[in-house]
Amino acid sequence: MDPAAITAYIESNPQVRFGKPVVKGTRTTVAEVLEMLANGMSAADIQEDFPAIGPEQVRACLLYAAYKESVVLLAAA
Numbered sequence: 001m002d003p004a005a006i007t008a009y010i011e012s013n014p015q016v017r018f019g020k021p022v023v024k025g026t027r028t029t030v031a032e033v034l035e036m037l038a039n040g041m042s043a044a045d046i047q048e049d050f051p052a053i054g055p056e057q058v059r060a061c062l063l064y065a066a067y068k069e070s071v072v073l074l075a076a077a
Helices: 003-009 030-038 043-049 055-076
Strands: none
Touching: 003 055, 030 043, 030 055, 043 055
16 A cells, blocks of 8 residues: 555544544544554454444554654654
């Protein structure tokens, strides 16, 4: 997935969840998706519980987190 594609699936809006990044069209934050993955849920499990969040959205959340981590590491260097 192209890093620019993150914006196709992730958005931040001050009117939604205090501006935290969310999966577009939902109120589910990137952090919540990452927490579900960390707790052992698969992308299919997440989609079963949250039909608006498919595998592409889950990958976008992972890519978003990786990008944010790399920005923090570069800023610290």
